[in-house]
Amino acid sequence: MAQALRIGLLGCGTVGTGVARILSEKAQQLARIAGRPLELCRVVVRDPSKSRDGAVPQHLLSTDPGTLCNDPLDVVVEVAGGTGAVRDAVLKCLGAGRDLVTANKALLAEYGPEIFEKARKHGRAIGFEAAVAGGIPIIRVITEGMVANRITAIQGILNGTSNYILSKMTDEGLNYADVLAEAQKLGYAEADPTLDVDGTDAAHKLSILAHLAFGVQPPLESIPRRGIDGIDAVDIRFASELGYTIRLLAESWNREGKLAMHVSPVLLRKQAPLAQVRGAYNAVALVGDAVEDTLYYGKGAGMLPTASSIVADLVDLAVSRERMVHRTGLLWPVGVSKEPAILPDTDLKSRFYLRLLLPDRPGIMAEVAGILATHRISIASVIQHESTGSPDSRVQMVIMTHEAPTSDFRMAVEEINRRGFAVLPVTHYPVAD
Amino acid sequence: MAQALRIGLLGCGTVGTGVARILSEKAQQLARIAGRPLELCRVVVRDPSKSRDGAVPQHLLSTDPGTLCNDPLDVVVEVAGGTGAVRDAVLKCLGAGRDLVTANKALLAEYGPEIFEKARKHGRAIGFEAAVAGGIPIIRVITEGMVANRITAIQGILNGTSNYILSKMTDEGLNYADVLAEAQKLGYAEADPTLDVDGTDAAHKLSILAHLAFGVQPPLESIPRRGIDGIDAVDIRFASELGYTIRLLAESWNREGKLAMHVSPVLLRKQAPLAQVRGAYNAVALVGDAVEDTLYYGKGAGMLPTASSIVADLVDLAVSRERMVHRTGLLWPVGVSKEPAILPDTDLKSRFYLRLLLPDRPGIMAEVAGILATHRISIASVIQHESTGSPDSRVQMVIMTHEAPTSDFRMAVEEINRRGFAVLPVTHYPVAD
Numbered sequence A, B: 001m002a003q004a005l006r007i008g009l010l011g012c013g014t015v016g017t018g019v020a021r022i023l024s025e026k027a028q029q030l031a032r033i034a035g036r037p038l039e040l041c042r043v044v045v046r047d048p049s050k051s052r053d054g055a056v057p058q059h060l061l062s063t064d065p066g067t068l069c070n071d072p073l074d075v076v077v078e079v080a081g082g083t084g085a086v087r088d089a090v091l092k093c094l095g096a097g098r099d100l101v102t103a104n105k106a107l108l109a110e111y112g113p114e115i116f117e118k119a120r121k122h123g124r125a126i127g128f129e130a131a132v133a134g135g136i137p138i139i140r141v142i143t144e145g146m147v148a149n150r151i152t153a154i155q156g157i158l159n160g161t162s163n164y165i166l167s168k169m170t171d172e173g174l175n176y177a178d179v180l181a182e183a184q185k186l187g188y189a190e191a192d193p194t195l196d197v198d199g200t201d202a203a204h205k206l207s208i209l210a211h212l213a214f215g216v217q218p219p220l221e222s223i224p225r226r227g228i229d230g231i232d233a234v235d236i237r238f239a240s241e242l243g244y245t246i247r248l249l250a251e252s253w254n255r256e257g258k259l260a261m262h263v264s265p266v267l268l269r270k271q272a273p274l275a276q277v278r279g280a281y282n283a284v285a286l287v288g289d290a291v292e293d294t295l296y297y298g299k300g301a302g303m304l305p306t307a308s309s310i311v312a313d314l315v316d317l318a319v320s321r322e323r324m325v326h327r328t329g330l331l332w333p334v335g336v337s338k339e340p341a342i343l344p345d346t347d348l349k350s351r352f353y354l355r356l357l358l359p360d361r362p363g364i365m366a367e368v369a370g371i372l373a374t375h376r377i378s379i380a381s382v383i384q385h386e387s388t389g390s391p392d393s394r395v396q397m398v399i400m401t402h403e404a405p406t407s408d409f410r411m412a413v414e415e416i417n418r419r420g421f422a423v424l425p426v427t428h429y430p431v432a433d
Helices: A014-025 A027-034 A085-095 A105-121 A138-145 A160-172 A176-186 A200-214 A233-241 A303-330 A364-374 A406-419 B014-025 B027-034 B085-095 B105-121 B138-145 B160-172 B176-186 B200-214 B233-241 B303-330 B364-374 B406-419
Strands: A005-010 A038-044 A075-078 A099-102 A151-157 A244-255 A258-269 A281-288 A292-299 A349-359 A379-384 A394-401 A427-431 B005-010 B038-044 B075-078 B099-102 B151-157 B244-255 B258-269 B281-288 B292-299 B349-359 B379-384 B394-401 B427-431
Touching (some): A005 A303, A014 A027, A014 A303, A075 A085, A075 A303, A099 A105, A138 A200, A138 A281, A138 A292, A138 B138, A160 A176, A160 A233, A160 A244, A200 A244, A200 A258, A233 A394, A349 A364, A364 A406, B005 B014, B005 B085, B014 B027, B014 B038, B027 B038, B027 B303, B085 B099, B099 B105, B138 B292, B151 B200, B160 B233, B160 B281, B349 B364, B349 B406, B364 B394, B406 B427
Parallel strands (some): A005 A075, A075 A099, A258 A427, B005 B038, B075 B099, B258 B427
Antiparallel strands (some): A292 B292, A349 A394, A349 A427, A379 A394, B349 B394
């Protein structure tokens, strides 16, 4: 049998331990498929005393990232996370002739061009199947399975924490704060969940998918994003009454060569495939001009699902690193990623959901309808339940609009807010159809 | 740029025309990704006078399959279908040093071992992404994306014609014969739809997926199969009343090293992801021990979706045929596929749906319940609507059971049928949970 693929791990938390476990428990299966053994030779960690369930032999541990450049290794698997010291370490490893497999979406979304340029300069390969949608092999689906297509749309549920919280709120009628607290207790949400629940993590992943699908990568700042941190259980209930479910979607469209994209809670019809995605699952819907609608679904995170994707990249490297080097050469080409033509999200058309908390007085419905009409927003349906009838009583009014340009809709919302008759600013979300 | 990948087409019907169109319309995109041009050099057809929408230059056409062996070609794309003359032609092409890309599931399901053995002997590569689930890149998902897993279950909606008919019957309350006639008129069903609607086509595809996922391929005859050709609109309605949808599923499980499999209409909860698969779409759900539940969804047939998968294989060949040769070497190993350990489907446990047409007389429910109890089948729910009350009136009784061994359930059904009190033989389907 051919020479082993010699692997170093940078970081060995949950995912790293999963990689070590699979490499050890499935050594025989992997060697058969790869045509050579996959051998874990070095594991760089901050704290060597931490228990790793016996998945890592003690003599492989080191606290010195320099060993990944100096030991005889073929590939470094980066599962440390973060973008500071890890970026330096990764660049050094590429410079020292190691291929790279990484699960680090923030690193790729922010430093993709620099890292790929370094890899090309040194003839190295980069695998990053695990960086988006955990166990779903979405990177090879786009870069290999769909090569015959012009991809026109991406819709993804890319953040497991947000989806866990939203589906728990929906299925059990709970409110945001309670579900978040429970998710933190169960380990489905970080102690500081900000990057998950404010849409940043989904934007990182969308940025990577958009680069792969459309060939241009928008700067992260250019992706308009709203997270689920402001979601009210009331809106989930009203959406349900109307036949919809709310999901945090990362969406991007190729509109005549211009890229439109956003991360936002969106109302989906309950029967829509993406509306079925519950709990910590991820899903990505892709539309290609040849293949039409496709959808890919699976666990978006977790020890073994993520490790499954990392090991798939390692087997690919073991079988044919030339091919991985070739594909690495096609990605994040310098220059292209700098100035993609971006269609502002205000140019997108959509249906909209809006909810207003209003004083219960005559003429108020006419006032709201009038403002919408002024901005050419046509109303598709309205829900208004009877109020208690007391003098200071308030009513919730929910409106679903027909399709309208986002810019017109936002101006209407601004005018309603400016007029001051609503008790609170209007709550609103796009509706996918 | 490197030398072109020289392609010959065997057959040029709908799918072949799609391949020719993509190769011509996307020549630049494909050459960039593949690192070399993909050039269509020869097209062997039965009738050169047939119109192919201008997708194939006249001078490439030939009626002689021998040209595919004698012309300077790198790869032959077989889209002729069938297993007789095509099998001979494919074996000759492999012998003459051509790689093979094929969309022919019947050929692989029936002659996989022979064809792969021939390829290995001559150091050739075989791509067959298009042979299962059309545009869904399910072959690379299993053989590459999930290499780190032990796959434990496959559930597939693999026949677009059956799924089109079933979802049309469900959504519009129509009966089988009418929907089939309409599907034939629209081109969604063949003039002779037997192999689609009797489950044979789904069994072909399941046989291929089982081989890839479990490493053993059961003889086609060993896959128990029922098609949708006996489906009554009444059962679809009752299933819906109970919260279920009927789909034709091809299922296989790895149970402690033994393979269990069947093709059958199955009741799925309406919220289940596979229950959302409508019309001519396919979907495959795979469970891996590392990645857990995954699902892949897309068009299962059609000119461009199928061509999309074929062209993906061609690009793979152009980028790295060594890798494809390596993977070809792992598949359909001779000997292994002969005698897989098969668990008879009677050993599987499942819930069941059964419908009985009964005379409306006292004690009949007790009689049915008694027989089920004798065979240790526990009843979960019953639907029986009031009869008209006339002396010869009959009632439909629908029973959902708790989980029970298939063998016990079948014996109960046989006893009910043997006793002769039911007006017609019992209708029954498994229920997936």
